Amino acid sequence: MQSDTTSATPALELSRVVKSFGAVVALRSGSLRLHDGSIHALIGENGAGKSTLVKIIAGLYRRDGGEFRLRGEEVDFHSTAQSKANGIAVIYQEPTLFPDLSVVENIFMGRQPTGRLGRIDRAAMRAEATEIFERLGVSIDPDRPTDGLSIADQQIIEIAKAISLDASVLVMDEPTAALSGVEVDRLFSVARSLRDEGRALVFISHRFDEVFDLCDTVTVMRDGAHVDTMPIAETTVDDMVRMMVGRDVTEMFPKLPAEIGEEVLAVDGLTQPGVFHDVSFTVHAGEIVGLAGLVGAGRSEVARAVFGVDPYREGTVHVGGAPLPKGRPRAAMARGLALVPEDRRRQGLVLDLPVTRNITLAVRDRLARFGLIWGSRENESARVWASRLEVKTAALDTESGTLSGGNQQKVVLGKWLATDPKVLIVDEPTRGIDVGTKAEVHRLLSQLAQQGIAILMISSELPEVLGMADRVLVMREGRLTGEFKREQATPEAVMLAATADEEPAR
C-alpha cells in the first residue's frame, strides 16, 4: 500500500534531538533514521534514552532541540493525537485497552464508523476487524471483552488498531518482555508481514537473539546519544554490547579502599513464586555489593523481601548470624537493616511532611524520652544529618516535596543513616538526580563502607555498579545469573549475564 516512490527519503528521521527534564538531560543527541519496509532495532542500556526518543515520536514529549522529519517534512507533535494522525503508532510493553469493552470496540475507539442516522455501524467494524485478524493470521474473537486477554493478544489488538488507522510507522517498545516463546513467534510473523506491506517498524528489545532474528538494521544508544547505526548482518553481539557500555568507568567514581570484615547479611534460597527464585548471597562488613540487571529482573523485590515490606515463600535471611523474621520491617530495623527504596517520592519520603519529620521518622522511638517526643530533639537530630549530607534547604520545617530530587534523596539517606545501620540496602541511589549530587552520594557510600557498614547497592547504571562495587551480582528474570569480583567485572561480562538466555560462564 505504500507508494515507495522516494526510497531515499526516510519514513521518519530524528537528528540530534535533545530533551531534558529540569537539570536531568534524558536525551543529549538522539538520532534515528527509519526506512519503509524495514524493521529497525533500537538498543541500549536502561537510561540510554530509548524511551524518551519513543515518547517524542509518539507526541508525549516535545523535543527541546534537534530535527524531527516525517517523510522529509519537519514536524513537531504537541499531542499523541497529532502523531497518530500522521500515521505513527506506538505499542507499549503493557497495552492500555478498555477492559470492559469488546475487542472490536477497542480497535475503533473514538472513530467508530457510522451508518445512516449516525448510528454506529457495528457490522462494518466487525468485518474490518475480522479482515485484519485474518491478514495477521491470528484468531481472536472480535466480540469478546478485552478483559482477561493475554498481554500478547492485547498487543495484537494494538497492532490491529494501528493497521486500521493505516499507520505507516510502528514503534514497539519492548513488546516481548512479557511474552512466552510461542507468542513471540506469532508477534514476529505479524511484524514481518507488516514489513512486507512496506511499513517501517522500530523494535526495542534487550534480547539480542530477537534482534538478530527479526531486524535488518540496528541503532545503538548510550547515555542519551546515538552511537552507531548499521545493518544487522555486519555486526555481532559482542560489537553491540561494547557499543552499549563502551565508556571509561574507572575514573568516574573514586572508590575508597575499605577493609572487608565478617559476613553481616546472608540471604539463602530466597524464593517468591513468579517474582524471584532461589536467590542466595552474602554481604560482608565494609563491602559494597552491586546488584546489577535490567529493570524488572526482580532486584528491588528481593531487597524489599529481605527488609520485610514484601513477602517471600521460601528461604532465610540472617543478619549477624541470627535469623530475621519474615515480613517485619521493624524487626529488620532493630537488627540494623536499612533500605533506601527505589521510588523516593512514593516509598522513601512523606512529601507533605517537613524535612525534620522525614529524617526522624525511622528513629522516632529512639528519640522519645519516657515515651514522649519533643520537637527540639527532633530538630537536633535532623540538623545533624541535614548538615552531614549537606541538604540544601533554608529551614528544617520545609516540606520535603519542595526540595530538588537530589536533596530529597539526601533526606532519605539521612533518615536511614540516622538509624545507625549495620547493613544498608540502597535501591537506585542516584536515579534522577543531578551529576554533582550523584558524585556526593557515591563518595558517601564509599565512606560508609570504610566505616564498616555492609552495603548492597542495586543499580541499573552499569558504570555506577562497576565503579563502586567490590563484588557484582547479576540478576535476570528473577534469578541470580552471575557473580563477579571487582577485577573480573567487565561491562561486557555483566551485560551478557543480565541479558543472555544461556547460563554464562562464571
Added chain:
Amino acid sequence: MTATTEAAAPRTYAAHAQPLWRRVLVTREASIIGLLLAVIAVAMATVPNFDSPLTVTYLLRETAPILLIALPMTLIIITAEIDLSVASVLGLASVVTGLGVQAGWPLPVAMVVAVLVGAMAGAINGALVTVVGLPSLAVTIGTLALFRGIAVGLLGTTAISDFPETWTDLARTNIPGTPVPVVIIAFAVLALGFAVLLHFTPFGRSLYAIGLNKEAAAFSGIDVGRSKFWLFVMSGTVAGFAGVYFTLLYNNARGDNAIGMELQIIAAVLLGGVSIFGGRGALHGVIAGVLLIGTLGSALRLAGVTSDIINVLTGLLLVLSVVSASALSWVHQRRVAALGRRRGRSPGTSS
C-alpha cells in the same frame, strides 16, 4: 545545581522558615478558635441570658458526647480512615447498660460491660479494615446499621429508665462552685491523653505519616494495620463510655439514642481543621470546632431562631470552612509548584 565543595562552611539550618507568631496565628486552628471567641463575645453582648450559668451547663452537657467521641475520631481521620458507626455504638452501649440494670447487675458492672461492648465493636471495625483490608467507609456504614440494629432489636421500642439516682445525679452534677458539669473532668483527662498521644509520642508521629503516605510509612517500619486497629478500638471504647453517660444524663436507655450523631461529630472534626484526606489536623482545633458548633446553636436558640434556620447556618459554616480549606491548599500548591519551577525540576512540562 552544583555540588558544594568540601571546603564550604558547614551549613546552618533554622528550625523554622517562619517566625513563631505566624506559625501560631496563621493557622486553621487559630482561625477556628478566633471564630469561637468572636461568637461568644457577640452572643454575650446581644443575646439575652446567654451569659447565664445555666446556658453553659446545658451547652456542655449536651455537647459532651460529641466532644468525647471527636477525640479518637480525629486520630482516625488523620490516618485517612473514618468511623461512621460511633453513634450506633453509643446506642448499643446505652441498651447494654439498661439491660444490665434490668437484669439486676449493679450499675458500675453494667457500665463496665457497656464500655467493653463498645471496645469490641471497635475491634470488629478495626479487624474488618486492617485484617480483611476493606475501606473503613464501607465497613463502618455496614456496622452503623448492624450495631444500631442489634441495639434496637435487644430492647424493641421500649425504654429503660429506672437507674439509681446517685448515678443519674452524678451525670447532671456540676463541679462545685462552677457551672461546668463533672463529665467535663473525664473529657479533660481524655483530651489530655489523646493530645499527648497524637502530638508528643512516636505513635502520634506515625499516624500523620500513615495518613499522608501509607507506603512510605510501611517502608519506615510503621505497622500501618496495627496502628489503625487500635484507633478503631479506642473509638469504640470512647463511644461506649459516651453511651453510658448519655443513658445516665437522660435517665433513658433506648436503642435509638443519639441517632445521626456520627455526622455531627465528623462535621465538627472537619470544621476543626482535620483534612478528610488524612495527614493534617490538631486536637485543639477539633475541640474548638465542636464548641463552635455547640455555642452557635445555643446562642441562636436563645435568640429565638428556629432549629431549621440553625441547621442551615451550621451547614453553611461547614461548607464555607471546607471551601476555604481547599482554596488555601490550592494557593499553597500553586506556590510550591512555582518554587519547583524556579528550581528547574518540573518533569513533563514541555518547553
